Amino acid sequence: MxxxxxxxxxxxxxxxxxxxxxxxxxxxxxxxxxxxxxxxxxxxxxxxxxxxxxxxxWPRTWDILEKLGLDIALAEHLAPGQHVPDGTPRLAFQFRKGDQREGVPILDLVIAGAALSFHRASVxxxxxxxxxxxxxxxxxxxxxxxxxxxxxxxxxxxxxxxxxxxxxxxxxxxxxxxxxxxxxxxxxxxxxxxxxxPVWSGTFAYRGMMSSQFIKERMPNHRVLSHPTIYCGKNKHVVAYPILQGKIVNVVAYVSDLRMEGSVYEGPSFKDVSREEAISLYDNWEAEVRILAQGMEKPSRWAIQAIxxxxxxxxxxxxxxxxxxxxxxxxxxxxxxxxxxxxxxxxxxxxxxxxxxxxxxxxxxxxxxxxxxxxxxxxxxxxxxxGLLYELNAPGYEWIKEGDEDLPEEMLMKLGKMITDDWEYAWTxxxxxxxxxxxxxxx
Ligand SMILES: Cc1cc2nc3c(=O)[nH]c(=O)nc-3n(C[C@H](O)[C@H](O)[C@H](O)COP(=O)(O)OP(=O)(O)OC[C@H]3O[C@@H](n4cnc5c(N)ncnc54)[C@H](O)[C@@H]3O)c2cc1C
Known part of the structure; x- marks a missing residue:
């Protein structure tokens, strides 16, 4: 100096x-x-x-990206219907219980601003x-x-x-x-x-992308074509959202074994896997999820680790x-x-x-x-x-089994409220x- x-x-x-x-x-x-x-x-x-x-x-991050002058270039990559945050309340993510033949709503997360998704390479x-x-x-x-x-x-x-x-x-x-x-x-x-x-969270993430066309051909009104969605279920959840001006859908399908949380993961942190491996995990989930699993191109499996x-x-x-x-x-x-x-x-x-x-x-x-x-x-x-909330492992929800269809509506609503709490800092x-x-x- x-x-x-x-x-x-x-x-x-x-x-x-x-x-x-x-x-x-x-x-x-x-x-x-x-x-x-x-x-x-x-x-x-x-x-x-x-x-x-x-x-x-999220809007809190977007505000910084805006301050750094990156917002205009990033906005060019948004899917049709996505808007940069301007304070208007918008549907950021829809949450559903998807581990059953007919999924049910948990929460429409409407926030001032928006959750904006991009391809990492564009960023x-x-x-x-x-x-x-x-x-x-x-x-x-x-x-x-x-x-x-x-x-x-x-x-x-x-x-x-x-x-x-x-x-x-x-x-x-x-x-x-x-x-x-x-x-x-x-x-x-x-x-x-x-x-x-790093320690293993007990969770694997299957990551893959697919063309929106693949989804449109099978289910023209698939909700992921218009807005980000998280499908919740026992020990698993799936996050999907459109990127690259809506031409591509990004899917991350998680599966957890909480008994392994905190252990050291011994295998390779990520590896290419067959599409069948991902598909088999969601066999009994609602049709929207099955389509997402079927469409993953070149899926890879990541051991989710944290410190x-x-x-x-x-x-x-x-x-x-x-x-x-x-x-x-x-x-x-x-x-x-x-x-x-x-x-x-x-x-x-x-x-x-x-x-x-x-x-x-x-x-x-x-x-x-x-x-x-x-x-x-x-x-x-x-x-x-x-992660515990999405996979029905939060306190009071541990007893739920994969595919349980009769969860009282108030339990789902409470879940939705808990998802919103502790996250609001990201948009308020x-x-x-x-x-x-x-x-x-x-x-
Ligand atoms: C499935 C999944 C989904 C996610 N989704 C989101 C999301 O939607 N939104 C969000 O905000 N975050 C998300 N994240 C988290 C996010 O990806 C990471 O927090 C973020 O990428 C970390 O960035 P970083 O720059 O700290 O580290 P990295 O991106 O890991 O960069 C570290 C860099 O350091 C280099 N490096 C490593 N060791 C050395 C060394 N010894 N010498 C020199 N260089 C070195 C590496 O090559 C690399 O370029 C997600 C993570 C996962 C796994």
Whole structure:
């Protein structure tokens, strides 16, 4: 770091190339800090690509994407009938009990704004276009370890033998974060052991996409053609929504064995599977679900893993961001949303620190940790709870069997209410209050 009064301060921020790391790079690009900091992205993969799958953003996340100037390009990918949030109440998701021959409604989740879904590759492409040309990206650079010198410079080591130094390191390296492993080991009080390895939720997700045409030909009025739907059932649920201007439907079909929750998953985290494997799981579900299972092109099976919540996200100018900090189950569709919140807050904090007259990074880590950790850890817990709700395993619902058709209406309505509670923050609040608190804490 250069001395007080200098017009240039060198920070190199290292991270992977996922949605979290790229959003931070875009947020910093927007703040036009190129004359003050140098940014390097170190990505383990040889190219920046995203696996083909859908991703949903809630109004709270959308508001940040709008602030980052990404909304117009993203909006071009919306399906007909989808609208960017403008405060008008809209059907975000329909919830049904689908594990029976004739499904029944649970909830029409109508929210001010909308839940907007995209192909991940489209999101990455749009993020990449917004990067400042001053940002250097180093591909095939797998981060291995860091060390902090007595002068607070951070040394970085990569698997390919290269080394680098920086003043601020952001580990946005996902579920299996290497930065997290070292960070937690070095910040856990002696005598305490905190495992940072991902643990299995007991859930597999079958992910696949299909053309809307496939569905139209079999059921022209299939609800997924017009709005996102979650089909709930015992130990299973299916999430489906249109992406790519409605030409494609993204399907994620979950199946859980809660007895395995918390265990270490031994097999490959994801693998290609036959369509028959997915179809057989939903044989007795309502016709809409059977069509979705039948149509999945090249389905793959993912073991859904999360990390135990962390007691710290940042210290000594090492920051954890996105799944590196809070990999969670996907049941509130908000893991990337939380990564985007981390990125937005951190970029603003860096800007604030750089514009203070002593160009000091002092307190940045404490403030980031104080604002982002409670928020993201809450979403982590709420996501797990939502998985239990969708799969009829929440307290009071454990006795229900797959295919039970006679659930009292009030139980379904109560389920719908519980789904809405603990999730409303995603459409009734914005990041502004957190940002204000962060700025005040920096002052
Ligand atoms: C089935 C499913 C559905 C989901 N749906 C949603 C949704 O609808 N909405 C939502 O908000 N979230 C959703 N999520 C969660 C979301 O996908 C993740 O939270 C998000 O992608 C995490 O982004 P990230 O940038 O933190 O990590 P990643 O996307 O994992 O990126 C990490 C990057 O770091 C790189 N890397 C890893 N190790 C190293 C290393 N040692 N050195 C250098 N680079 C490294 C990787 O190659 C990668 O590019 C879903 C998740 C799943 C599994």
């Amino acid at each position: 250069t001395s007080r009064g200098s017009s240039r301060m060198v920070n190199r921020c290292a991270r992977g190339g996922g949605i979290g790391g790229l959003t931070l790079a875009v947020a910093l690009s927007q703040l036009q800090l190129d004359h003050l900091i140098e940014i390097d992205i170190y990505e383990a993969a040889p190219e920046l690509t995203q696996v083909g799958a859908g991703i949903t953003f 990455q492409e749009i993020l990449l276009k917004q990067l400042s040309p001053a940002i250097r990206t180093h591909l095939s650079s797998r981060f291995v370890s860091y060390e902090i010198s007595p002068g607070k410079e951070i040394g970085l080591h990569f698997e390919n033998g290269t080394k680098a130094t920086c003043d601020l390191l952001v580990g946005a390296d996902g579920l299996r974060s290497t930065v997290r492993k070292q960070f937690v080991a070095e910040n856990t009080p002696e005598g305490h052991v905190l495992s940072t390895d 135990n919540i962390l007691p710290r996200y940042a210290a000594d100018n090492i920051f954890l961001l996105g799944d590196a900090a809070h990999a969670m189950t996907p049941h509130q569709g908000n893991g990337a949303g939380q990564a985007i919140e981390d990125a937005y807050i951190l970029a603003k904090l860096i800007q604030k620190a750089l514009h203070r007259d002593n160009l000091s990074l002092h307190r940045l880590d404490q403030v980031y940790d104080g604002i982002r950790r409670p928020a993201a850890n809450n979403v982590h817990a709420a996501s797990r709870a939502h 609040t914005t990041i502004d209050k957190d940002l204000q608190e962060a700025m005040e804490a920096m002052s």
